[in-house]
Amino acid sequence: MSTSADVPAGYNTPIPSKIMTPDRVETRIGTLEFTDGFPSEETAAKVFDQLDFARAVEVFLQSIPAASLEGLRAGLTDFGLDAANKVGIADQLLDSTPLFLTGNTDTVYALAMLDLHRDGPTVVEIPPGCGPGTVNDAWFRFVTDMGKPGPDRGAGGNYLIVPPGYEGEIPDGYHVSHSRSYTNLLALRGFLVDGKTDAAKAMFEDGVKIYPLNAEGARPEMQFLSISGKAFNTIHANDRSFYEEVADVITREPIELIDPETRGLLAAIGIHKDHPFAPDERMLGLLSEAAAVGNATARAICFKTRDPRAYYYEDRKWKTGFVGGDYRWLDKDGRGGRNMDARTLFFYQATLNTPAMALEMVGVGSQYALSEHDSAGNYLQGDKTYRLTLPAGIPAQDFWSVIAYDPQTRSELQTGQALPSRSSEKDRDELVYNEDGSIDLYFGPEQPSEHGGNWIQTIPSKSWYGILRLYGPLESWFDKSWIPNDIEQI
Incomplete structure (x- = not known):
């Protein structure tokens, strides 16, 4: 056997060093040891x-959409929405008492959970004048829009949500959508009229009907339960129980809910359609640590965003929730694949996936801008006082709002104000505009001596972040001829 420099001992021909494994390799997980390429017992275990x-x-990062929808399903079911004809309605707006990921304080929500496995194809009748409505499946994927951005274009209509694998007859007269899951979230929104919820509440209670297609002759009576001021949780776990939530989804839903590669990733840690999720002690320890790292990663992606495309402007801190401008998070129409970090950025802190929030639709739908940093680049702190100046000509055909959120729960900040927000519709009688048409909003633990109607309260012991919403966004938002100032400490 040759022992020349080009032909190592044990070989007859030259062997490139780059294909060889040294006996010892130093890595971030420690020293890895081999005997002629065979890993030691300790190395294999490591x-x-x-x-x-x-x-x-x-799994944590990829499954946040599923866990988030499951959190909503479980929370709303526990609250009493255990049948499709039971609708939760924020008849006094969505205040900070219930926990919802970045819910808004300025539209009247109507929420229902559809179980297509139990009920089969399900009819949803919505009345004319309904604001943006959306149905999402168990992986928080878009199924259909309703209301103004939907196929009824605000005129009202009858929708039919069809379960996966359904082969029965589909009658005419419906806007038909096929869901990839049995569990589906229905979220409708109604606008305030003269700053009040009465009209939207009556519209939903008089006009919304939900029932199985095969029960059209014996429709269940609709029940509307107020969720305003009620304490309950709809947010997914950030500890080891996160994996149990995902396992429940996989058990309940058809196997085709997700693609084979994602199924394989989940199965590799014990989440399998055909087997109970029963990790051993070793795996339980790993899952606890993985959930902590996954949670930290999601928070860094959201609040220390490193993708420059997330920022609306080069010289501002305002970010979009839809990096890349695609509700599927496909980068460059899919040539760059799915932008996984962009999807995490959205679903870790928000819900309701619809093209209407990502597309440039002048005068239709809504647009959002988020900021957790002040103009100097520091996190927003509840013990400090800040000012946000919105220039004149705020590009919102319907209305605008600014809401303060808790970075822990990603829900509305719980303060002495039940509705931690200011809105051009809800608060129109209290807001004071500047002579040039701009408006200064104030954030801090103490109400300012002037313009108290422009104040959003914060808590000295807590951080916060803000979301600017534009309903019916105008061209000046999309062409960036109107630019909001950063939040500045004063």
């Missing part, structure tokens, strides 16, 4: 722990 841990972190 890399398998790392493999399971890495996959569990990836």
Whole structure:
């Protein structure tokens, strides 16, 4: 056997060093040891722990949409929305008492959970004048819009949501959508009239009907339950129980809910359609750590965003929730694949996936801008006082609002104000505009001596972040001829 420099001992021909494995390799997970390429027992155990841990972190990040929808399903079901004809309605607006990911304080929500496995194809009748409405499946994917951005264009209409695998007859007269899951969230929104909820509440209670297609002759009576001022949780876990939530989704839904690659990723850590989720003690420890790292990663993606495309302007802190401008998070129409970080940025802090929030639709739908930093680049703190100046000509055909949120829960900030927000519709009798048509909004623990109607309260012991919403966004938003100032400490 040759022992020349080009032909190592044990070989007859030259062997490129780049294909060889040294006996010892120093890595971020420690020293890895081999005997002629065979891993030692300790090395094999170490890399398998790392493999399971890495996959569990990836499951956390990829499954946030599913866990988030499951959090809504569980929370709303526990509240009493355990049948499709039971609708939760924010008849006094969505205040900060219930926990919802970045819910808004300025439209009247009507929420229902559809179970297509139990009910089969389900009819949803919505009345004329309904604001933006959306149906999302169990992986928080878009199914259909309703109301103004939907196919009824605000004229009202009858929708039919069809379960996966359904082969029965589909009658005429419906806007038909096929869902990939049995569980579906229906969220409708109604606008305030003269700053009040009465008209939207009556519109929903008089006009919304939800029933199985096969029960059209014996429709269940609609029940509307107020969710305003009620304490309950709809947010997914950030600890090890996150994986139990995802496992429940996989057990309940058809196997085709997700693609084979994603199924394989989940199965690699024990989440499998055909088997109970029963991790052993070793895996439980890894899952606890993976959930902590996954949660930290999601928070960094959201609040320390490193993708420059997330920012609306080069010299501002305002960010979009839809990086790339695609509700599927497909980068460059899919040539760059799915932008996983962009999807995490949205679903870790928000809900309701619809093209209407991502597309440039002048005068229709809504647009959002988020900021957790002040003009100096510091996190927003509840013990400090800030000012946000919105220039004249705010580009909102319907109305605008600014809401303060808690970075822990990503829900409305709980303060002495039940509705931690200012809105051109809800608060129109209190807001004071500047002579040039601009408006200064104030944030801090104490109400300012002047322009108290422009104040949003904060809590000294807590951080916060803000979201600017534009309903019926105008061209000046999309062409960036109107630009909001950053939030500045004063």
